[in-house]
Amino acid sequence: MTGNFLRHTLLVAGKDLRIEGRSREVLYTMAFSAALVVLVFSFALSNAADPAQGPIVAAGVLWAATLLTGTVALGRVLDRERENEAIRALLLSPVPRSAIYAGKLIAVFLLMLAVEVAVVVLVSVLFSTEVFAHPGYLALVLMLGTLGFAATGVVFSAALLRSRSRDALLGALLFPIVIPALLAASRATACMFDPLAPDLQPVLFWLRFLFATDVVYIALGLWLFEPVVCGD
Amino acid sequence: MPAPKSTRFLAACAAAFALLLLACLAIGAAPPEATMGVVQKIFYFHVPSAWLLMLSALVSAGGSLAYLFRGSERGDRVALAAAELGVLFGLCVLVSGPLWAKAAWGAYWQWEARLTSSLLLWLMMVAYLLARRYGGPAARRLAAALALFAAVDIPLVYFSVRFFRSIHPQTTVVSTLGPGMRGAFWLSLAAFTGLWFVLLSVRLAAEKAQAEIVELEILLEQAEEEKS
Numbered sequence: 001m002t003g004n005f006l007r008h009t010l011l012v013a014g015k016d017l018r019i020e021g022r023s024r025e026v027l028y029t030m031a032f033s034a035a036l037v038v039l040v041f042s043f044a045l046s047n048a049a050d051p052a053q054g055p056i057v058a059a060g061v062l063w064a065a066t067l068l069t070g071t072v073a074l075g076r077v078l079d080r081e082r083e084n085e086a087i088r089a090l091l092l093s094p095v096p097r098s099a100i101y102a103g104k105l106i107a108v109f110l111l112m113l114a115v116e117v118a119v120v121v122l123v124s125v126l127f128s129t130e131v132f133a134h135p136g137y138l139a140l141v142l143m144l145g146t147l148g149f150a151a152t153g154v155v156f157s158a159a160l161l162r163s164r165s166r167d168a169l170l171g172a173l174l175f176p177i178v179i180p181a182l183l184a185a186s187r188a189t190a191c192m193f194d195p196l197a198p199d200l201q202p203v204l205f206w207l208r209f210l211f212a213t214d215v216v217y218i219a220l221g222l223w224l225f226e227p228v229v230c231g232d
Numbered sequence: 233m234p235a236p237k238s239t240r241f242l243a244a245c246a247a248a249f250a251l252l253l254l255a256c257l258a259i260g261a262a263p264p265e266a267t268m269g270v271v272q273k274i275f276y277f278h279v280p281s282a283w284l285l286m287l288s289a290l291v292s293a294g295g296s297l298a299y300l301f302r303g304s305e306r307g308d309r310v311a312l313a314a315a316e317l318g319v320l321f322g323l324c325v326l327v328s329g330p331l332w333a334k335a336a337w338g339a340y341w342q343w344e345a346r347l348t349s350s351l352l353l354w355l356m357m358v359a360y361l362l363a364r365r366y367g368g369p370a371a372r373r374l375a376a377a378l379a380l381f382a383a384v385d386i387p388l389v390y391f392s393v394r395f396f397r398s399i400h401p402q403t404t405v406v407s408t409l410g411p412g413m414r415g416a417f418w419l420s421l422a423a424f425t426g427l428w429f430v431l432l433s434v435r436l437a438a439e440k441a442q443a444e445i446v447e448l449e450i451l452l453e454q455a456e457e458e459k460s
Contacts, residue, residue, distance in 0.1 A: 155377055163368025173363050173374070176355035177381045180388060183348070216384050227300040228370070228377045 005102075008095040012103020013110075016077055020111065026076045030069045030115045035122060037065040042126040055193035058129040063186040065119050066112065066146065067178070071171050073111045074153040077104060082161055091230055101154060101225035105218075108150040116142050134192045137203055141192070144210040145185030149178050151217040159228045181217070184209045241433065248426035255423035258416035265413075271335040274328050276417055279406075280424035281324035282350065286386050287428065288318030289353055292360065293383035296376035305443070308372055311379055313435035315360040317428060322354030337399065345396035349389040356382035 020026055041061040081087035090100060120138070124131040131138065156174050160166040188206035191197050255276070265272035291314035298307025329347065330340035341347065356378065363375040393402050409417060 152381060155381075156374065159370050159374040159377060160367065162370060163366070163374075165366045165368065169362065169366060173359045173378060176352055176359050177378070179352055180349070180385065213384075217381075220381060220384070224300070224377045224380060228373045 005096060005099050008099035009102040009106065012095065012100050013106035016104065016107035017110065019080060026073055026111055027114060030072050030111065031118055033072055034065045034069040034115050034119045037068050038119060038122050038126060054127060054129055056190045058123050058127040058193055059186050059189035061127065062119055062123050062189060063182050066116055067182060069115060070112050070149050070153065073108050074157040075167060075170060077108050078157040078161060087161060097226035097230060098222045101221055104154045105150050108154060109146055112146045112150060113142065116146065129193050130195055131193060133195065137192050137200065140207060141185055141188045144207065144214055145182060148181035148210065148214045148217050151214065151221045152177050155221050155225055155228060158225065181210060181213045245430050248430045251423040251426050255420040258419045262416040263410060263412045268336060271332060274332040276420040278325060278328040278332060280421045281321045281328065283421065284321040284424060284428050285318055285325055285353060286389060288314045288321060289357065289382055289386050292318060292379040296379040300373060300376045309436055309439040311376060312364060313432050313439060315357050315379065316435060317431055318357035319354065319361060322357055325350060326354060342399060344399055345392035346389065346400035349385060349392050353382065353385045353389055356385060
């Protein structure tokens with residue numbers, strides 16, 4: 001049963017990643033939009049930057065770029081299922097709905113993570129921040145923060161599949177829900193970017209907080225995906 | 233014979249408003265706080281509103297659960313009515329809080345856990361209404377999922393003052409109130425909750441009537457088609 005679930009999940013995720021690997025549409029658009037977001041912030045804040053606030057600003061920009069471009073990934077990965085009503089075929093296939101959710105989650109998560117690596121490098125250059133002081137913790141925060149965002153986003157993006165005002169609504173509905181996780185991620189990131197931080201205790205606290213919210217979001221996502229998407 | 237529904241409803245309304253009036257009198261008669269003076273009276277309004285924001289989010293989540301997993305139309309109506317009340321009472325919290333904060337802390341807003349989580353809970357209730365109105369064919373299910381995700385924020389709001397370093401007064405402040413203040417506080421809490429129930433039942437009745445009208449319109453259309 002568990003083996004089957006995992007196999008189906010990987011099949012769905014593999015399908016999405018293979019389509020993306022051929023066109024690279026989402027990856028390139030996301031990476032370009034993320035770079036633009038970081039640049040806009042860099043122009044806007046260039047004169048106001050107080051060196052002491054540098055790590056906080058850099059962490060904020062990193063997560064703002066992640067949040068804004070993550071919405072693009074969510075929109076596009078689910079949008080592909082709308083073309084030729086592919087979602088109907090996917091829902092009719094003998095795959096548990098929760099495995100479809102998990103597969104989509106993995107695909108969005110990996111795409112976002114790939115773009116975040118580029119964003120981190122760009123932030124380190126444009127905001128002169130020592131971003132790789134704690135690479136292990138940074139990877140962990142990026143993964144947990146992105147997982148929380150994607151776990152919630154996939155449910156809402158799938159539910160909005162047939163809505164005409166989907167692009168306008170996705171961000172408006174998703175951001176209030178994911179802000180607690182992203183606040184935690186941004187606090188943890190700011191602390192590890194700060195060379196003057198006395199210790200990494202706050203990072204550990206926020207990591208635990210992120211882990212707990214991720215567990216809740218994923219559990220809710222697995223549970224709610226079927227009734228939300230297959231109600232008709 | 234039990235009293236007709238409308239009579240019972242009017243009696244409940246009258247009781248709620250009498251309680252509200254009594255609460256106003258008690259708040260007026262309660263002694264002013266030693267350091268903050270008259271500003272502290274916002275407390276009698278702010279805390280019940282905050283409690284009702286959380287209650288609304290909880291009831292909305294409960295209704296959504298019944299709708300999503302059992303297809304309960306009544307659950308859906310309860311979720312909508314509660315979410316609307318959540319927006320209303322949330323607005324009361326978000327207006328009264330900063331007014332008090334300006335006098336007590338010197339600033340309308342501080343970015344700290346209790347304020348942020350309450351603001352987020354309110355935003356989620358607003359998002360619920362947005363999803364409901366503009367969410368397209370799956371609007372009701374989408375909104376229901378949102379209400380359930382929003383429920384995660386309720387314990388965060390309540391325990392935020394304990395978990396995080398916070399300048400917001402602790403939840404234990406109620407047990408430290410003086411005798412004159414305590415009575416006024418509980419009375420005000422009961423009156424606000426009574427008002428919430430009355431508003432909820434009014435809204436539910438309106439939604440039910442709306443659903444009945446839609447049903448009748450469909451029947452009428454069918455009858456007209458059969459006739460022609």
